[in-house]
Amino acid sequence: MMSRTGSSDPSDRFEYLQTLVTEFQDTDSEEAKEQVLANLANFAYDPSNMEHLRELQVADLFLDMLTEENDNFVEFGMGGLCNLSMDPECRHVILESGGIGLVTNCLSSRREETVLSAVTTLMNLLTPSSRSEITDPAILQCMLRFSLSQSPRLRGLAAVFLQDCCTEAQVARAQRQMQGEQTAVGIPLPGNGDLTDEVR
Amino acid sequence: MAAPARNSSSCWDVPDVYKHHEQQKICISRPKYRDGRKDKAVKVYTINLESRYLMVQGVPAIGVMPELVQLCALYGAVEEYRPLDEYPAEEFTEVYLVKFQKLTSARAAKRRMDEKSFYGGVLHVCYVPEYETVEDTRLKLQDRRRYVVRAVQSKARERKQKEDVNEETTLSNTATTSEAISRRHKTSDNDNTEKTSNISHYTDFPPLPLPPREYNYFLHKNHHETIPTEDKMGTLHNAVIYKKQQQGHSSSSSQTSLGTDTERGLTSSQSSAVVRFVPRTTHLENRKRKLKNAAEHSPTDAAMNNEILIGPKLPEPPKGDMEDESLNTTVSLIRSTMKQVESVPVPKPVEKKLKPRRRI
Numbered sequence: 313m314m315s316r317t318g319s320s321d322p323s324d325r326f327e328y329l330q331t332l333v334t335e336f337q338d339t340d341s342e343e344a345k346e347q348v349l350a351n352l353a354n355f356a357y358d359p360s361n362m363e364h365l366r367e368l369q370v371a372d373l374f375l376d377m378l379t380e381e382n383d384n385f386v387e388f389g390m391g392g393l394c395n396l397s398m399d400p401e402c403r404h405v406i407l408e409s410g411g412i413g414l415v416t417n418c419l420s421s422r423r424e425e426t427v428l429s430a431v432t433t434l435m436n437l438l439t440p441s442s443r444s445e446i447t448d449p450a451i452l453q454c455m456l457r458f459s460l461s462q463s464p465r466l467r468g469l470a471a472v473f474l475q476d477c478c479t480e481a482q483v484a485r486a487q488r489q490m491q492g493e494q495t496a497v498g499i500p501l502p503g504n505g506d507l508t509d510e511v512r
Numbered sequence: 513m514a515a516p517a518r519n520s521s522s523c524w525d526v527p528d529v530y531k532h533h534e535q536q537k538i539c540i541s542r543p544k545y546r547d548g549r550k551d552k553a554v555k556v557y558t559i560n561l562e563s564r565y566l567m568v569q570g571v572p573a574i575g576v577m578p579e580l581v582q583l584c585a586l587y588g589a590v591e592e593y594r595p596l597d598e599y600p601a602e603e604f605t606e607v608y609l610v611k612f613q614k615l616t617s618a619r620a621a622k623r624r625m626d627e628k629s630f631y632g633g634v635l636h637v638c639y640v641p642e643y644e645t646v647e648d649t650r651l652k653l654q655d656r657r658r659y660v661v662r663a664v665q666s667k668a669r670e671r672k673q674k675e676d677v678n679e680e681t682t683l684s685n686t687a688t689t690s691e692a693i694s695r696r697h698k699t700s701d702n703d704n705t706e707k708t709s710n711i712s713h714y715t716d717f718p719p720l721p722l723p724p725r726e727y728n729y730f731l732h733k734n735h736h737e738t739i740p741t742e743d744k745m746g747t748l749h750n751a752v753i754y755k756k757q758q759q760g761h762s763s764s765s766s767q768t769s770l771g772t773d774t775e776r777g778l779t780s781s782q783s784s785a786v787v788r789f790v791p792r793t794t795h796l797e798n799r800k801r802k803l804k805n806a807a808e809h810s811p812t813d814a815a816m817n818n819e820i821l822i823g824p825k826l827p828e829p830p831k832g833d834m835e836d837e838s839l840n841t842t843v844s845l846i847r848s849t850m851k852q853v854e855s856v857p858v859p860k861p862v863e864k865k866l867k868p869r870r871r872i
Contacts, residue, residue, distance in 0.1 A: 322671070346554055353556040359663035363671075384554070391556030398559075398660040428560045432653065464642035465560065468649040476650065 326364045329355060333368050346384045349377065353392030362399045371396055371405045378414045387426045390418050394429035397436035407437060412445050419454050419498040424463060427498075431458070431469045438477050447478040452486035454498030559656045563641035564591075564618045564648065568608045568625070569601065572633040577608065579631070584610050587624065588617020605633055609643060615652060 329352070336348040352370055355361045365371070374396065377389025393415065396402040406415075415437070418430035438446050458470035474483050571580055577595065584590050592611040599607045612618040618639065626637040644652070 350554045350556050357557055359660045360667050362660075362664050363667070388554075388556045391558045394558040394560070395556075398657050399664050400661065401664075425556075425558075425560070429558055432558065432560055435653065436657070464644075468641075468644055468646050469560070471646045472650045472653065475646070 322364070325361065326367070329361065329364050329368055329370075333370065333373065336373070342382065346382075346388065349385060349388040349392070353388050353395060356392045356395035359399065362396070362402060365396065366402060366405065371402055372409055375406065375409055375411060375414055378418055383421070383423055383426075386418065386421060387423050387429075390415070390421075390426045390429040390433070394433045394436070397433045403437055403439070406433075407439070407442055412437060412442060416451060416497065419451075420496075420500050422500050424466065427458075428465055428469060431455070431466070431473055435473055435477060443477075447482055449482075449486050449489055450497040452478060452482060453490050456483070456486060456490060457498055559653060560641060561639060562615060562619065563639040563644055563652070564612045564615050565640045565643040566610045566612070566618050566622055567596065567599075567638055567640045568610060569599075569605065569636040569638075570630075570633045571606045571608055571635065572631045573604050573606045574631060576631050577606075580608060581610070583625065583630070584612070584621050587612070587621035589613040609640065611643075615655065 332348050332352055332355075336345055336352070339345055339348070352365070353374070356365055356370070356374075371393065374389040374392040377385045377392075380386055380389070393406060393411070397406055397411075412434070415430050415433050418426050421427050421430070434446055434451070452474070455470045455473050458466050459474060461467050461470070566584075568580065568584075571577075577593075581590060581593050584593070589612065590610055591613050592609075594609055596607040596609050601607045610618075610621075612621065622637045622639065625635050628635055641649075
């Protein structure tokens with residue numbers, strides 16, 4: 313029987329992904345955009361799509377989402393980046409596009425998934441050249457606060473970050489600094505309601 | 513915008529988005545959607561949502577823990593398990609925490625066991641990464657990174673090999689390839705001609721038609737399933753199962769683009785599939801496309817399109833319809849003729865063949 317090959321056709325996959333990107337850009341429906349965005353972000357979980365997504369500049373698309381008003385856009389975009397940043401090439405693209413700053417801002421999100429994705433992404437983005445930026449005292453202080461969070465997942469990720477991404481000396485310095493002046497990284501802006509959310 | 517307070521007893525409705533449910537400290541962030549506030553359960557999966565730890569709910573409280581563990585063990589080694597007494601459970605059911613040795617086992621178990629019946633109950637299985645230790649989390653991330661790097665590298669190698677192979681084949685087989693392509697063009701265009709050619713060239717094996725290629729987003733099947741529960745999305749991680757419909761004529765570019773179903777099996781170790789949320793507009797477009805293509809094909813092709821023809825088709829047996837009215841017409845004609853004949857003295861040969869039909 314002909315053509316029932318097990319191998320996938322890369323051009324079909326690429327076209328499909330391209331369709332999604334086009335859809336995202338063309339549609340006016342917020343809901344449709346969310347779905348497509350989630351779609352793309354989930355595709356980014358499969359390493360076999362990395363190259364296509366790079367070609368389609370989806371990393372930039374995700375990065376653009378981080379400054380959107382729509383919290384879903386931010387969450388999905390951040391999730392997509394979390395997935396993509398596992399790949400060294402995508403990581404490079406994200407770093408080149410000023411990813412660290414944008415991702416750091418997401419640490420202040422009220423959405424737990426967004427924050428978790430941001431922490432993971434920052435860890436993924438750690439390279440010899442990006443290390444100093446990623447271990448900025450402000451970020452370390454944020455991670456220290458996170459390590460006291462009521463959320464087990466956030467506590468865990470923050471702990472991994474502090475253990476793996478910086479030296480003990482850096483952590484100690486950040487702790488000392490926290491006793492003095494605190495920075496605002498990772499603290500969500502006051503909203504309409506109460507601030508009895510977990511310590512972020 | 514602060515989230516509204518939630519009733520702690522409705523643990524099934526725990527929202528994933530806001531964390532007001534912290535007091536329980538148990539599975540508050542488990543990925544299970546029952547949230548009626550949202551229109552759709554659209555969710556992005558990251559490594560943070562997956563875990564070696566699974567929570568299994570809905571286990572009938574009839575002492576089947578060993579059976580449950582055995583079932584889990586089918587998917588991979590189980591390191592630990594225990595009942596989660598502290599977790600609110602539906603009446604007559606129990607909740608268990610199961611820790612697998614490998615994330616891939618947990619993934620498979622979740623996919624296979626979720627929503628399945630088990631000793632009269634229905635299991636609900638979800639990841640519970642909040643049970644991970646710091647070390648668990650670290651290892652999980654490291655494994656994930658390593659896996660991605662390896663997978664990307666092997667894909668790049670594979671692609672390079674394919675390109676090299678393609679180069680070679682195109683160089684050496686240009687003539688035969690284009691011949692085959694043009695033949696395939698013909699067969700794919702019009703199944704009718706193929707049918708007649710089957711009958712006329714009885715002994716020849718006609719070239720096989722291209723299998724049907726349809727835009728069939730994986731999500732079509734699963735869309736409604738993913739809306740109520742988030743669990744589905746954990747199970748649908750990486751398999752991209754879709755086929756692309758050919759619009760009219762195939763391009764004569766490369767052989768690989770002809771007739772290949774892009775049905776992709778599950779990728780290596782990640783045996784769960786991705787949820788594709790295709791926006792409605794895309795669905796509409798696809799439907800239009802399908803209708804258009806259906807219209808393009810002649811009606812007699814309908815059956816042919818659905819089956820793969822192997823070998824020549826036998827000629828159809830002659831169909832005789834004994835109920836046909838035209839037979840009676842014939843009879844009347846014959847009878848009248850007979851009357852005429854009888855009236856003439858000169859005998860004429862009677863057509864014995866045409867007997868008046870007996871009506872039963």
